[in-house]
Amino acid sequence: MMAKFNTSCPSGFPEWTPAQERVAQKWIATIRDVFEKNGFMPITTPLVEREENLLSKGGNPKEMYVLKRILDEEGDSSHSGNALRFDHTVPLALYVARHFNELSFPFRRYAIGPVLRGERAQKGRFRQFDQCDIDVVGSENLSLKNDAMVAAVIIQIFERLMPEQKFIVRINNRKILTGIANFLNISSQKFLEIWDHREKVTGEEFNKKLNELVPSGKKEKFREICDFAITQKKNPNVWHSSDWENWFDVHKTFGMLNKESAEGAEELITVCRILRNDLGISPKQFEPDFSIARGLDYYTGTVYETHLVGYESLGSICSGGRYDDLAEVFTGKKLPGVGISIGLTRLLSQLFEAKLIDVDRSSPSEILIVSASEKAEKECLALSSQIRSWGYPVENYLEDKKLAKQFDYANKLGIPYVIVVGEDELNKKCVQLKNMKIGDQEEISRDTLQAVLEKKL
Amino acid sequence: MMAKFNTSCPSGFPEWTPAQERVAQKWIATIRDVFEKNGFMPITTPLVEREENLLSKGGNPKEMYVLKRILDEEGDSSHSGNALRFDHTVPLALYVARHFNELSFPFRRYAIGPVLRGERAQKGRFRQFDQCDIDVVGSENLSLKNDAMVAAVIIQIFERLMPEQKFIVRINNRKILTGIANFLNISSQKFLEIWDHREKVTGEEFNKKLNELVPSGKKEKFREICDFAITQKKNPNVWHSSDWENWFDVHKTFGMLNKESAEGAEELITVCRILRNDLGISPKQFEPDFSIARGLDYYTGTVYETHLVGYESLGSICSGGRYDDLAEVFTGKKLPGVGISIGLTRLLSQLFEAKLIDVDRSSPSEILIVSASEKAEKECLALSSQIRSWGYPVENYLEDKKLAKQFDYANKLGIPYVIVVGEDELNKKCVQLKNMKIGDQEEISRDTLQAVLEKKL
Numbered sequence: 001m002m003a004k005f006n007t008s009c010p011s012g013f014p015e016w017t018p019a020q021e022r023v024a025q026k027w028i029a030t031i032r033d034v035f036e037k038n039g040f041m042p043i044t045t046p047l048v049e050r051e052e053n054l055l056s057k058g059g060n061p062k063e064m065y066v067l068k069r070i071l072d073e074e075g076d077s078s079h080s081g082n083a084l085r086f087d088h089t090v091p092l093a094l095y096v097a098r099h100f101n102e103l104s105f106p107f108r109r110y111a112i113g114p115v116l117r118g119e120r121a122q123k124g125r126f127r128q129f130d131q132c133d134i135d136v137v138g139s140e141n142l143s144l145k146n147d148a149m150v151a152a153v154i155i156q157i158f159e160r161l162m163p164e165q166k167f168i169v170r171i172n173n174r175k176i177l178t179g180i181a182n183f184l185n186i187s188s189q190k191f192l193e194i195w196d197h198r199e200k201v202t203g204e205e206f207n208k209k210l211n212e213l214v215p216s217g218k219k220e221k222f223r224e225i226c227d228f229a230i231t232q233k234k235n236p237n238v239w240h241s242s243d244w245e246n247w248f249d250v251h252k253t254f255g256m257l258n259k260e261s262a263e264g265a266e267e268l269i270t271v272c273r274i275l276r277n278d279l280g281i282s283p284k285q286f287e288p289d290f291s292i293a294r295g296l297d298y299y300t301g302t303v304y305e306t307h308l309v310g311y312e313s314l315g316s317i318c319s320g321g322r323y324d325d326l327a328e329v330f331t332g333k334k335l336p337g338v339g340i341s342i343g344l345t346r347l348l349s350q351l352f353e354a355k356l357i358d359v360d361r362s363s364p365s366e367i368l369i370v371s372a373s374e375k376a377e378k379e380c381l382a383l384s385s386q387i388r389s390w391g392y393p394v395e396n397y398l399e400d401k402k403l404a405k406q407f408d409y410a411n412k413l414g415i416p417y418v419i420v421v422g423e424d425e426l427n428k429k430c431v432q433l434k435n436m437k438i439g440d441q442e443e444i445s446r447d448t449l450q451a452v453l454e455k456k457l
Numbered sequence: 458m459m460a461k462f463n464t465s466c467p468s469g470f471p472e473w474t475p476a477q478e479r480v481a482q483k484w485i486a487t488i489r490d491v492f493e494k495n496g497f498m499p500i501t502t503p504l505v506e507r508e509e510n511l512l513s514k515g516g517n518p519k520e521m522y523v524l525k526r527i528l529d530e531e532g533d534s535s536h537s538g539n540a541l542r543f544d545h546t547v548p549l550a551l552y553v554a555r556h557f558n559e560l561s562f563p564f565r566r567y568a569i570g571p572v573l574r575g576e577r578a579q580k581g582r583f584r585q586f587d588q589c590d591i592d593v594v595g596s597e598n599l600s601l602k603n604d605a606m607v608a609a610v611i612i613q614i615f616e617r618l619m620p621e622q623k624f625i626v627r628i629n630n631r632k633i634l635t636g637i638a639n640f641l642n643i644s645s646q647k648f649l650e651i652w653d654h655r656e657k658v659t660g661e662e663f664n665k666k667l668n669e670l671v672p673s674g675k676k677e678k679f680r681e682i683c684d685f686a687i688t689q690k691k692n693p694n695v696w697h698s699s700d701w702e703n704w705f706d707v708h709k710t711f712g713m714l715n716k717e718s719a720e721g722a723e724e725l726i727t728v729c730r731i732l733r734n735d736l737g738i739s740p741k742q743f744e745p746d747f748s749i750a751r752g753l754d755y756y757t758g759t760v761y762e763t764h765l766v767g768y769e770s771l772g773s774i775c776s777g778g779r780y781d782d783l784a785e786v787f788t789g790k791k792l793p794g795v796g797i798s799i800g801l802t803r804l805l806s807q808l809f810e811a812k813l814i815d816v817d818r819s820s821p822s823e824i825l826i827v828s829a830s831e832k833a834e835k836e837c838l839a840l841s842s843q844i845r846s847w848g849y850p851v852e853n854y855l856e857d858k859k860l861a862k863q864f865d866y867a868n869k870l871g872i873p874y875v876i877v878v879g880e881d882e883l884n885k886k887c888v889q890l891k892n893m894k895i896g897d898q899e900e901i902s903r904d905t906l907q908a909v910l911e912k913k914l
Contacts, residue, residue, distance in 0.1 A: 005510055007554040007787045011535045013503035015552070017559060018566070025499045037845050039822035039852025041870075042482045046470035046585055047504070047571060051527070053462055061527040068525055069575040070508070070518040070540070078468045078578050083527070095472070097464040102474060104869040106856060108820075109475070114504060118526040121535055128503055138856065145838075145855040156845075278838040330464045363565075365496035381602075381735040388494050388613075395496025398602040399563060399595065412561040413498075 012119070012127030014349065018362035019414070024130075024348055027161055028112060031132050031342065034157045035110040038149070040134050043109040045091035047116075051083040056329055057090040058298065059083070063117045084116040088133040088341070093327035096137060100331055105139035106146070112344075126345055135339030137326055142336045144267060147302040147322055148274035150340050154306060154318055155285050157342070165356070166309035167317075170289035173268040174299050174321065177290075179261025180225060186213050196295030225257075229290035267301055300324045304340055314350050318342045361414030366457050367394040368410040372403060372422030380421050383431070390450055392457055410436055417456070469576070469584030471806065475819035476871070481587075481805055484618055485569060488589050488799065491614045495606070497567040497591050502548035504571070508540040513786055514547040515755065516540070520574045541573040545590040545798070550784035553594060557788055562596035563603070569801075583802055592796030594783055599793045601724060604759040604779055605731035607797050611763060611775055612742050614799070622813070623766035624774075627746035630725040631756050631778065634747075636718025637682060643670045653752030682714075686747040724758055757781045761797055771807050775799045818871030823914050824851040825867040829860060829879030837878050840888070847907055849914055867893055874913070 009015055016024055032042070048067055055061065065084040085091050088111040096103065112132045119125050134153060136146045151169050158167045174192075181191035194209050214222050256262060268288055275281045294303045299321035306318035320340030327335050351357045367387060371380040380396055387394045395415075397406045403420075410418050420432040431449060434441040435456075444452050466472055473481055489499070505524055512518065522541040542548050545568040553560065569589045576582050591610060593603045608626050615624045631649075638648035651666050664683075671679050713719060725745055732738045751760045756778035763775035777797030784792050808814045824844060828837040837853055844851045852872075854863045860877075867875050877889040888906060891898040892913075901909050 005513065005554075005787055006507060007510060007551050009503055009555070010505050010507055010539045013505045013539075015500075015502050015555075017556065018498045018500060021499050021501060024501070036821035037848075037850045039820055039825075039850060041475045041820055042478050043472075043475060044478060044481070045472050046466055047573070048467055048470045048585060050463060050467055053464060056462065064527050065524045065536075066527055067522045067541070067573075067575075070521050070523055076577065079522075079575055082467045082470075084524075094464050097462075098466070098472075099474065104819075104866050108852065116504070118536055120533065128505060141856065143855045143857065145853075149853070149855065274838070278835045279842060280839065330462055362561075363496055363498055364493035368496075378735045381731070382737065385736060391494075393494045393496060395565065396602075396606070398600045398606065399598065400600065409561050 010127075011121045012125070014126055014128075014345070016348075017359070019359040020348070020352055022361060022364070023352075023357055023359055024344070027344065027348065028130075028132070030160050031157055031344075032110070032112060034153060034160065035132075035134055038108075038134075038153050038156070040108045040110040040153075043092070043095060043111055044113065045085070045088070045095050045111070047084055047114070048082045049085055049091060049094060051081050053094055053330070054083050054086065054090055057093060059086055059090065063119055065116050065118050086117050087115050088113070088131055089135070089326075089339070092133075092135055092137070093330055096327050096335060097330035100333070105137065106142060107137045108134070109137075110134045124346065124349070126349075129343065129345035132342040132344050133339060135326075135337050137335050137337040140334050140336075142322075142338065144270050144302075145274055147267075147271045147338050148279060150320070150338050151271070151275060151286060151304060152279045152281055154304070154340055154342075155281055158306070158318075159285075162308075167285070168307055168309060169286040169318075170292055170305045170307065171268065171271060171286060172289055172292040172303050173264035173271075173301055174293070174303055175260050175264025175301060176268065177264075177293055179258050179264055180222075182260060183257045184214050184218055184222060192293045192295040195291070196293035198291050264301070271302055294319060294321055297321065298323050298325075302338060311354065311356070314347070314354075317347045363395075363413035363415050364393045365395045365413070365415045366392045367417045367419055367453075368406070368415045369394060369396045369419045369421070370403065370406045371397075372420050372425075375423055376421040376426050379426055383419070383421065387449075387453070390453065392453060407434075407436075467584075468578045469582070471583055471585075471802070473805075474816070476816040477805070477809055479818060479821070480809075480814055480816055481801070484801065484805065485587075485589070487617050488614055488801075489567075489569060491610060491617065492567040492589075492591055495565075495591075495610050495613070497565045497610075500549070500552060500566040500568055501570060502542070502545070502552050502568070504541055504573075505539045506542055506548060506551060508538050510551055510787070511540050511543065511547055514550060516543055516547065520576055522573050522575050543574050544572050545570070545588055546592070546783075546796070549590075549592055549594070550787055553784050553792060554787035557790070562594065563599060564594045565591070566594075567591045581803065581806065583806075586800065586802035589799040589801050590796060592783075592794050594792050594794040597791050597793075599779075599795065601727050601759075602731055604724075604728045604795050605736060607777065607795050608728070608732060608743060608761060609736045609738055611761070611797055611799075612738055615763070615775075616742075619765075624742070625764055625766060626743040626775075627749055627762045627764065628725065628728060628743060629746055629749040629760050630721035630728075630758055631750070631760055632717050632721025632758060633725065634721075634750055636715050636721055637679075639717060640714045641671050641675055641679060649750045649752040652748070653750035655748050721758070728759055751776060751778055754778065755780050755782075759795060768811065768813070771804070771811075774804045820852075820870035820872050821850045822852045822870070822872045823849045824874045824876055824910075825863070825872045826851060826853045826876045826878070827860065827863045828854075829877050829882075832880055833878040833883050836883055840876070840878065844906075844910070847910065849910060864891075864893075 051066060054064060064086060067082045069079050110133060114128050114130050116128050118127060134150060136142065151171065154169055177192060177195060178188040181188035198206050272288060275286055276283055292303050292305050301322035303321035304319055305316035307316060308314055318340060322338040324336050326337045352359060369380045369384050371377045384394045384396050397409060407418060416436055418434045418436060425431055430443050430445045432441055433444045508523060511521060521543060524539045526536050567590060571585050571587050573585050575584060591607060608628065611626055634649060634652060635645040638645035655663050729745060732743055733740060749760050749762050758779035760778035761776055762773035764773060765771055775797060779795040781793050783794045809816060826837045826841050828834045841851045841853050854866060864875060873893055875891045875893060882888055887900050887902045889898055890901050
C-alpha cells in the first residue's frame with residue numbers, strides 16, 4: 001500500500017514546466033551575456049549569511065528565513081545564527097567587506113540567482129525567486145556616467161530578449177523628490193511613500209492624502225509641481241524633442257525649488273544626456289519620469305523603473321538606483337554604488353500567463369535519431385556522435401518501442417527533426433530526414449547530411 | 458563609531474574569488490552545453506521541499522536544514538514543515554510525481570545548482586555546494602544503452618573541461634557485488650560498506666574485516682575473487698585488450714557464482730561494449746572496476762566513479778548509477794532510472810588548491826577603453842558600443858583618475874588589452890592599442906580596428 005504524500009511544491013516555491021524552463025534558461029544566458037559584454041564580473045555569494053548581518057542592512061525579520069537542523073547535535077553551534085539571503089545587495093556589501101583588499105574599484109559585478117522571502121503567499125508573489133542584479137561600486141567616488149551605463153545595459157538586454165516588444169526605462173532622481181518634500185516641510189519618507197503610490201490610487205485619493213500634508217501657503221506651488229509632473233508623464237514627447245536645451249530650461253525651472261532639487265535635476269539631465277548623446281540610445285527607450293520614487297529602498301540619487309509598453313499593469317520589470325552607502329557599516333569605508341535588478345521569476349511568470357512568450361518546445365534536441373531495424377542501432381549511435389561533433393544537440397531514442405511511439409516522443413518534446421535509419425538506409429548510405437512541423441520526409445545521402453543540416457538548423 | 462560585525466561567510470558556506478568564479482561559470486557553461494547537446498532538458502526545482510517528502514527518500518535528519526521565519530506570524534502555518542533540498546535526486550522524484558502526465562518518457566533532465574547539507578564542518582566538506590546531475594528516467598523499463606550513454610556524456614564533459622588531463626570513468630555493477638555477498642551468506646549492506654571502504658583502509662584491515670564475516674568453507678573462493686578484482690585493478694591493460702571476447706570469458710567465469718552475479722557481469726559487459734564498439738569511446742577513458750560499490754546509495758545495477766589520473770587522492774569527481782525505483786512512493790509507478798552527478802564545488806575547490814587550474818583573470822572584458830582627454834570621452838563611449846556590437850566584451854574606465862591608475866585597473870583584473878583615445882587619436886581617427894601582457898602599444902586606424910581585433914581576440 002502506498003503512503004499518501006503531498007508532493008506539490010511548498011506554497012510560494014514555484015517551478016517551471018520543461019518548456020518554460022527552456023525559456024528561463026535562454027533568458028538567463030542572454031542576460032549573462034550582455035552583463036559580461038559590458039565587463040561585469042559574475043559573483044556568486046552563499047545562499048546563507050549571518051542573521052545579524054542581514055538584519056543590520058534592512059532585512060525584515062518578518063520575512064527572513066533562518067536555517068535550523070531538524071535534529072541539532074549538542075555542542076555544534078556552528079549551525080545557528082544563519083539566515084537565507086533576501087536580495088543580492090546585502091550579500092554584495094558583505095562580499096566587498098570580505099574581499100576589500102583583493103578587489104579593484106570601480107567593482108563591476110553581476111549576480112544571478114535565487115533569493116528567499118517569507119512573504120504572505122499571494123498570487124504573483126513568490127517566496128523564492130531569481131533576481132539578476134548588476135552593480136558598480138566605487139571607492140569614495142563614482143562618476144555619474146555609471147548611472148547612464150547601467151540603464152544602457154538594461155536597454156541592451158530587453159532589446160535582445162524581446163526584440164518585438166516596446167519597453168521604456170523611466171528615470172528619476174531621488175534628490176528632486178526629497179527637495180520637494182523639504183520645500184513643503186514634509187518628512188521625505190512620508191512624501192516618498194505617497195508619491196510612490198501615486199499610480200496605485202485614484203487622483204482624488206492622492207490629492208487628498210497630499211493636501212492633508214501640504215502647508216496651506218504652499219498648496220499653489222505644489223499644484224504647479226504636480227501639474228508639471230503629470231503633464232510630462234502624459235506628453236512624453238516633450239522629452240523626445242531633439243531640442244535638449246529647451247528641456248533643460250524647463251527642468252531647471254522645476255529644479256529651482258531648492259539646492260537639493262536643483263542638484264537632482266542637474267544629475268537627471270546629465271544621465272539622460274549621456275544616454276542620448278554619448279551612448280546613442282533612442283529616446284523611445286528611456287524617459288525622465290518624476291513619478292518614480294522607489295519609496296522603500298535606500299536610494300539617494302538616480303532611480304530607475306522599466307515598463308513594457310502596452311503592459312504597464314505588469315509594473316516595473318526592472319528597477320534600481322544609486323546609493324551613497326553600500327557597506328560602511330561593515331567596512332568603515334565610503335562606497336557609493338549604482339545598480340539595477342531584473343525580477344526574473346516574477347516577470348517570466350507574468351509573461352507566461354499573458355501568453356507573451358511561446359513555450360512550445362521542451363527539449364534542446366534539434367534531432368531525434370530513430371533506428372528502424374536492430375541492425376541499424378550501432379549506426380544510429382555513431383551518427384549521433386557525428387552530428388553532435390558538428391555542433392547540433394541530438395539524441396537517440398534508445399527504447400524498444402514502435403516507430404509511431406518514437407515519433408510521438410519527438411512531437412511532444414517539440415524536437416523539430418527526426419532522422420530514421422533502417423536496413424535500406426544502411427545499404428544506401430543515407431538517412432530519412434523528417435521535418436516534424438510540416439511532416440515531409442526527404443532521403444538525404446550521408447555525404448551531404450552535414451550541409452543539409454547546416455541549411456535547416 | 459562602527460559596530461563590529463563578523464562579515465566572514467558562515468562556516469561551510471564558501472564563495473569564490475572573482476577569478477575563481479570566472480572559471481566556475483565557464484565550467485558550468487561547458488557542462489550545460491554538453492548536457493544539452495545530448496538532449497537533456499534543464500529542470501530547476503525549488504530549493505525548498507516538504508520535510509516529510511525529503512525524509513521519506515533517505516534524507517538524514519541530522520544533516521537536513523529546515524526553514525523557519527525569525528518572527529512567525531500567528532495563524533500562518535504555510536511557512537512550517539519545509540526543508541532545504543540535500544540533493545537533486547529526491548526533487549527529481551517529486552518533479553516527476555508533480556508533472557507525471559505532462560512528461561514524455563524516457564525523461565532526460567539535467568539539474569545544476571546548490572544543495573544544502575548540515576554536515577559537520579571540516580576541510581573539503583561544504584554545507585552548500587553545487588551539483589550537476591543528469592538522469593534518464595524510464596516508465597516501466599529503461600534500456601541498458603542509457604547506462605553507456607550517461608558515461609559517454611561525462612567523458613565528453615571532461616574532454617572539454619580538462620583536455621590535457623587524463624581521466625577515467627570506472628564502472629561496476631552492483632549485482633556482481635550483491636551476488637558475492639549472497640554467495641558468502643553475508644548481508645549485502647554490510648558487504649558493500651566494507652567493499653566500498655577497501656581503498657580507504659590498509660589491505661590487512663580490509664582482509665581482517667571481511668575474514669571475520671566470511672564463512673570458513675568459502676574463504677578460499679573469496680580469496681580467489683579478491684585476487685581477481687585486485688589483479689584487474691592493478692593491470693588495467695587486461696581490459697584494454699582489443700580482444701573483448703577473451704575479456705568476456707574471464708568475466709563470465711567470475712560472474713558464475715550465482716544468477717545475480719552473472720546478470721551483473723552480463724550488464725557490465727554490455728555497457729562496456731556499447732561504449733567501446735558503438736559509441737567509439739577509447740578504452741583509456743573507461744574501465745570496469747570491481748572495487749566500486751557506492752555503498753550508501755540506492756543503486757541496483759551499473760555504478761560509476763570518475764578519477765583524474767595522477768590525482769586519485771581527490772577521490773571520485775563524478776559518481777552515479779542505475780536505480781530501479783525513483784519515485785514509486787510518490788507515484789505508485791515503476792520508474793527505473795540511471796544518472797550521474799558532478800560534485801562541482803568540491804572538485805573545483807580541490808583543483809584550485811592543487812593549482813591545476815589557472816585563475817589569473819577576473820574580468821570578462823577583453824578590452825578596457827581609456828580616455829586620455831576630456832574631449833575624447835564621448836568618442837570612447839561610442840567606441841565601446843561599436844566594439845560590443847562586434848561581439849567583444851568591453852568596458853570604459855569612467856572615473857576621473859590618472860592614466861597609470863587606469864592601466865593598473867586593467868592589469869589587476871587581467872583585462873588583456875587597453876585602448877587609449879586622446880586628442881591626437883581623435884584627429885587622426887585612430888586608437889592606441891596596448892597589449893597588457895607583453896606591454897607593446899600599436900597605433901591602429903579606426904578603419905582597420907575591427908580586423909585587428911578579430912585577429913587578436
